[in-house]
Amino acid sequence: MKKLVLSATLLLSVATFAQKDELKTLKKIYSKNAITEKDLENYKLASDALQTLASEESDKVYAKFYKVMYPTVVLASKGEKATLEDQVKLYNPEFIKSYGEVINETLEFEKKSGKKIYTDELIQEKAEFKNGISSFAMNLNNAKKYKEASGLFYSLYLFDPMNEGKSLKNAAILSIQAEDYKLAQKLYEEYLESDYLNKGTTYLAINKANESEEEFNSREHRSQYITLGTHEKPKDVKNSTKKGDVYKILAILYTQNKEIEKAKVAYAEARKLLPNDEELKDGEFKVYYNSAISYLAEEQDIVKEINASRDNSKKYDELMKKRKEIFTKALPDLEKAYSINPNDTNTKSLLKTSYLITDQPEKAKAFN
16 A cells, blocks of 8 residues: 555554464555455455454454554545645544554563563654644645644644643643634643643754744754754743643633633733733723623613612612612622723723622722
């Protein structure tokens, strides 16, 4: 079978492990350059049968591999007719995660058995697959297919979470470009808790040709370019220093997604880390001010009812009580907004009114 675009195939020879007809069938079909509909049918039948027939541990390991790789055989059967959409459909998070697990399980089995029959190929395949996924994701990004690119980068993170934290960050960034703010919130929440952000390091150096700062995958990778003389001034940056920016983005996303209480918490955390960020300060002020306004949304209608109910003392008292209740709810947010920006005229006016309505005249006098 021809190598797939993302180098996803592994031409495993299982003859030394077992002589079962099903394994022979799978190997034969998997190795073909052209896959027919009949091949697909036979592959599926053999794979399904092998799940119950495999008794030895080695057979079970490779039976699982062939089962997981069935979708790649389907894609390969389309040959040159395979579209970008076909590839995107195949390389979804569920498949890539399963594929990574199969490789790791096979490597672990060979390590345990002491027979490194496919270990070298599997390690190389894993690296090639990661490079292929990354290139595919970048191509989607260049084609402005941001959501699809985000999905692939996230898949790459799932494929190798120990070493691909940067892919999680890329997935989060691209989800915002795709304007999928629910997805972005989920990804940034995961990124916030990731080892990459909390424990990882970014390796930087200056490109002598254009004097721009560039990022490298590892210290060793950077050292190669330093030795070649193309880069200079290496610098290590703890990723945790960017945590304030992540909280800031999350605060904005929570606001966008109308999760205001979460936004308040995120703003508080962000401002602890970025106390001089004026944009952050303004955003937090608006969250609290708008939250207060939402409590007071029906206040004008209540006032109209109060003015129309002066002859009905019972209803009048009920409406006055209701008005007091909504100002009581809005008061903490107004006080917080005022503490952030004490120069805002609207906040001061509303705060004074709130104190009067909630029977706090001494506090109201401060705004005379």
